[in-house]
Amino acid sequence: MKQLRAAVLRPEELPTKWYNIQPDLPEPLPPPRGDAQLKSLPDLMIGECLKQEFSTERWIDIPYELQQIYIQAGRPRPLYRALNLEKALGTPARMYYKSEFYSPTGSHKVNTALAQCFYAREAGFERLTTETGAGQWGTALSYGCALMGLKCTVYWVRAVYRWKHERRNLMQMYGSEVFASPSNKTEAGKVLCSKDPEHPGSLAIAISEGLEAARGDKKVAYSLGSVLNHVLMHQTIIGLETQKQFEMFGDYPDMVISCLGGGSNFGGFAIPFLGDVLTKKKKIKFIAAQSQAAPNLQGEYRYDYADHAEITPELKMYTLGHKTDFPPIKGDGLRYHGCSPIISLLRDKGYIDTIAYPADEKHVFERTREFLRAEGFLPAPESAYSVACAIDEAMKCRASGEEKCIAFNISGHGFLDIIGYSAVLGLTMD
Numbered sequence: 001m002k003q004l005r006a007a008v009l010r011p012e013e014l015p016t017k018w019y020n021i022q023p024d025l026p027e028p029l030p031p032p033r034g035d036a037q038l039k040s041l042p043d044l045m046i047g048e049c050l051k052q053e054f055s056t057e058r059w060i061d062i063p064y065e066l067q068q069i070y071i072q073a074g075r076p077r078p079l080y081r082a083l084n085l086e087k088a089l090g091t092p093a094r095m096y097y098k099s100e101f102y103s104p105t106g107s108h109k110v111n112t113a114l115a116q117c118f119y120a121r122e123a124g125f126e127r128l129t130t131e132t133g134a135g136q137w138g139t140a141l142s143y144g145c146a147l148m149g150l151k152c153t154v155y156w157v158r159a160v161y162r163w164k165h166e167r168r169n170l171m172q173m174y175g176s177e178v179f180a181s182p183s184n185k186t187e188a189g190k191v192l193c194s195k196d197p198e199h200p201g202s203l204a205i206a207i208s209e210g211l212e213a214a215r216g217d218k219k220v221a222y223s224l225g226s227v228l229n230h231v232l233m234h235q236t237i238i239g240l241e242t243q244k245q246f247e248m249f250g251d252y253p254d255m256v257i258s259c260l261g262g263g264s265n266f267g268g269f270a271i272p273f274l275g276d277v278l279t280k281k282k283k284i285k286f287i288a289a290q291s292q293a294a295p296n297l298q299g300e301y302r303y304d305y306a307d308h309a310e311i312t313p314e315l316k317m318y319t320l321g322h323k324t325d326f327p328p329i330k331g332d333g334l335r336y337h338g339c340s341p342i343i344s345l346l347r348d349k350g351y352i353d354t355i356a357y358p359a360d361e362k363h364v365f366e367r368t369r370e371f372l373r374a375e376g377f378l379p380a381p382e383s384a385y386s387v388a389c390a391i392d393e394a395m396k397c398r399a400s401g402e403e404k405c406i407a408f409n410i411s412g413h414g415f416l417d418i419i420g421y422s423a424v425l426g427l428t429m430d
C-alpha cells in the first residue's frame with residue numbers, strides 16, 4: 001500500500017499570521033506583578049514585542065518581509081510520518097514528527113529570533129543582549145542580528161559554554177560577543193563570581209546579566225528566547241504548519257508531545273492544537289517532556305521572578321524557585337526554574353500532562369539512538385526528551401494494541417552536541 005511519508009507545504013502556503021491564544025484561554029492570564037520592574041520594561045524591551053505580549057487580538061500579521069525571511073530560513077518545514085520507527089518498535093501507533101532541526105542554526109529558536117531582530121531593527125536599536133542555556137537561542141539571535149545588521153551580546157550558562165566550543169565559535173562567526181555566565185561584566189554576575197569563580201551558572205542568572213547589560217542605553221534592547229507570551233506566539237508557526245500538514249495526511253493527533261524548558265517549542269507546537277481543544281471541542285492529550293533535574297511543571301503555581309536578580313516582573317507560573325540551583329545536564333536548555341505563564345495556566349486547568357526523565361539522561365538518549373537508527377536524524381539533547389516520550393507512548397500502544405496518532409516536535413538538531421551524547425552513551429572519545 002502506498003503511504004505518504006512527508007507532508008511538505010509550498011512556500012506560498014506559509015502561515016501569514018501567528019496565533020495568539022490569549023482570547024481563547026479558559027480565563028484571562030494573571031497579569032505580571034511589580035511596579036518598579038513593570039515600569040522599566042519599555043526601556044529594556046522591543047516595543048512591538050511588548051505590545052504583542054499583552055495583546056488580546058487572536059491573529060497577528062507576520063510582516064511580509066519576515067515571511068520572506070522565514071522562507072529563506074527553510075520554512076515551511078516538513079512533517080514526517082515515522083514509518084521506519086513504527087516498524088522498528090512494532091507499534092500500532094501512527095507517529096509523526098515535525099522537523100525544526102532543519103533550521104539554519106539548529107533549532108526552532110530562529111522563529112522568534114528573526115521576529116525580534118526584525119522589530120528591533122525597525123525600532124532603530126543597534127544591539128540586542130540575551131541569555132542562552134543550550135546555546136541554541138544564543139546562536140539563533142546571533143544569526144538574526146547578523147541578518148538585520150545588529151550587534152549581539154550573549155551571556156551563556158557557564159556549564160554549557162565550557163563544552164560547546166563549536167557552537168560558541170559559530171556565534172562568534174556571526175559577529176556576537178559571548179561571555180560565560182555568571183561573568184564579571186555585570187553586578188549580578190560579579191556577586192556570584194566572587195563567591196565561586198567557576199559557578200556553573202543558570203538561565204535565571206544569565207537572564208539577569210542580559211537585562212542588566214541592556215539597562216541605561218537607549219540603543220540596546222534585551223531579547224528573551226522563551227517563557228514570554230510573544231515568544232510563544234511567534235513559535236505558533238510550527239503548530240499552524242503542522243495542522244495543515246495533518247490535513248494532507250488525512251489524520252489528526254490523539255497526542256501532542258514536546259520537550260519543555262521555558263515552554264517556547266512546546267507552546268509553539270501545541271498551542272494551535274490547544275486552540276482546537278478550547279474552541280472546537282477536540283480531544284487531545286498533551287505531554288510536556290522534562291528532566292528530573294528541573295521539573296518546573298511539578299513545582300508550585302505561584303508568582304515568581306523570571307531571573308535570579310529579580311529584575312523582571314513576577315509572573316504567575318509553575319516554578320521551582322528563581323534562586324534554586326539545579327545540576328547541569330546535557331539537555332541544559334531544559335534546566336530552568338519556571339514555565340511560561342500561558343502553559344502554566346493551561347496545566348493548572350488540567351489541559352497538559354508532564355513527565356520528568358532521570359537526570360542521568362540514559363533512557364532519553366538511548367531512545368533517541370533508536371530514533372536516529374530508524375529515521376536518520378540526530379535530535380538536539382533537549383529534543384531527545386520529545387523523542388523518548390513519543391517512543392514510550394508508542395510502546396504503551398504496542399502493549400495495549402491501541403492505534404493512537406502521536407505527534408511530536410523535534411525542536412533542533414544535535415550536530416554540535418555529539419560530545420554530550422558520547423559522554424552519556426559511553427562512546428569512544430579518544
Ligand SMILES: Cc1ncc(COP(=O)(O)O)c(C=O)c1O
Binds near residue numbers: 259263266383412
Ligand atoms: C533545541 C531546544 N529545544 C528545546 C529547548 C527548551 O526551550 P523551550 O522550552 O523554550 O523550547 C531548548 C532550549 O535551549 C533548545 O535549545
